[in-house]
Amino acid sequence: MNGQEAAPTRRGFSTPGELLTAPQVMARLQLGRSAAYDLLGTRQLARSPLGRARRIPTHALTDFIHTRLDQEAA
Structure with missing residues (x-):
């Protein structure tokens, strides 16, 4: 492995840019704090704990x- 390759981690994330x-x-969805944390709290939006912090994979x-667009179209 050369010095420029990122080693994959347990969940397959290789760069910090893949975690939000x-x-x-909130900024990407144009939501307020309460709405964003409701999505995280109800697990409608997956998150990965990183110590005490929560990170949301871009995928x-x-x-x-x-999923929301598909629900709207149905």
């Missing part, structure tokens, strides 16, 4: 958006 903070999710945000 709650405020980043979880994408999946959430696609």
